[in-house]
Amino acid sequence: MTEPAVERLTPDELRTLFLFESLNDDQLALLAENGRVERRPGGSIVYHEGEEATCFFVLLSGEVELSRRVHGVDVQINRTSQRGVYGGATQAYMESPTPHTYMYTMRAITDVEFFTLTAETFGTIVREWFPMAMHLLEGVFYGMRTSQTRVSERERLVALGSLSAGLTHELNNPAAAAVRATSVLRDRVAGMRRKLAMIADGRLDGTRLRHLVELQEEAVKRAASAPELTALETSDAEAAVEDWLDDHDIVGGWDMAPALVAGGIDVEWLDRVAGAVGEENLDAAVRWLTYTIDTELLMREIDDSVTRISSLVAAAKQYSQLDRAPYQTVDVHDLLVATLTMLQGKIPKGITKVKEFDRSLPRIPAYAAELNQVWTNLIDNAIAAMGETGTLTIRTGREDDRCLFVEIGDTGPGIPEEIRPRIFEPFFTTKPVGEGTGLGLDISYRIVVNRHHGSIKVDSRPGDTRFRVILPIDGPPRPDNGDPAEG
DSSP states (O other), rough: OOOOOOOOOOOHHHHTTTTTOOOHHHHHHHHHHHOOOEEEOOTTTTOOOTBBEEEEEEEEEEEEEEEETTTEEEEEEEEEEEOOOOOEEETTTTSSSSSOBBBSEEESSSSSEEEEEHHHHHHHHHHHHHHHHHHHHHHHHHHHHHHHHHHHHHHHHHHHHHHHHHHEEEHHHHHHHHHHHHHHHOOOOOOHHHHHHTTTTTTTHHHHHHHHHHHHHHHHHHTTTTOOOHHHHHHHHHHHHHHHHHTTTTTHHHHHHHHHHHHTTOHHHHHHHHHHGGGGHHHHHHEEEHHHHHHHHHHHHHHHHHHHHHHHHHHHHHHHTTTTEEEEEEEHHHHHHHHHHHHHHSSSEEEEEEEEEETTOOOOOEEEHHHHHHHHHHHHHHHHHTTSSEEEEEEEEEESEEEEEEEEESSSSSSOOOGGGGSSSSSSSSSSTTTTOOHHHHHIIIIIIISSSEEEEEEETTTEEEEEEETTTTTTTOOTTOOOEOO
């Protein structure tokens, strides 16, 4: 049985492809002899990512799509109908102890036609025809891959260290306050016990003691709801209370007055105390009530400190997403607030934070920890651009019926127009040598565009730079391992 004839291109037809247009007649003749024309129907897979790379493909007609599988999701890398584009065994010229594999999956969108070479033929041709170029390509490929791997690892470690240092600083303040308040509280409780013994040694009858206990309960309530006073109001109130204490021969009024005023106590209330216990017991009663108020204020300080620590730990968990599924339904505002909390230690005091949140936005399916990485990169860049002073604005809203946006704005000098098209390129940075890797925006772009099927845009002029991240409300496709978890 006769095998069907192999369809080939002529040297002149090969010369019309930009990849081969500079080859000489002998080289074109060799390609024509070793290559063949192949056709695939629309919807078919030309080759699969991860399979052994056996062919080099040059597109002659039709439209194809390249994609990569990331955490169970097929992410489109490119879609084109440009004649002459190529793919497949593009690294066959590099010698390797293990077989090369296809880096992507190619799918025919329409009926397509290719000029193909076997991987062995393509690799031999490149090595023999372009020996210097082959060495250069190998050097660039391996150098870039090694560099990107090491720099990415280093950037992650530096970012982790910076965030950890910031979190440690934020945790240290409330922790130190709680320790200090606990120490003082111990002394105040001891003082209360001593004064209570003096009051309860029989010098107060039952009626006066009951009135004093009632006043103590009222003092606790006053301390819990004491109004905020201005510095001038506080000074005047403390002076009035101190004068009252001095007039009633209570020693150390200057030391007691601040606690009494902080607890909402005034001269009129102290007159009630005097009427309840009598002048002979007033000193012990006032000191006991002062201890009561001071104790209540200290417990409130401890409660505030512990709540702050708990909030920081919750923010760290929200930021890292370590105890949650990678793919989940989230409120982008929770992610933004957690990121701001983690970065608080890096934001100079001269930078004003403005949050313009549209709380009506729906929760969306997303890879939460990866989005937090995007917010971190964009906010960190904004802070670096402004220096010590400026305004950091974080805004959310609807882009259209199908998308929402998160916008990070700063009042820095802006991004020059001539470099704006390059800012998402890997390793491109405007920071001084050693201060930036040029991978932050590249990583952000890949997370937003490839991972979430969204887009990221920049609008910049001096004093007003805005990075807008647009995310589909329906979210990226669900991974194969199940439904998104509710977060």
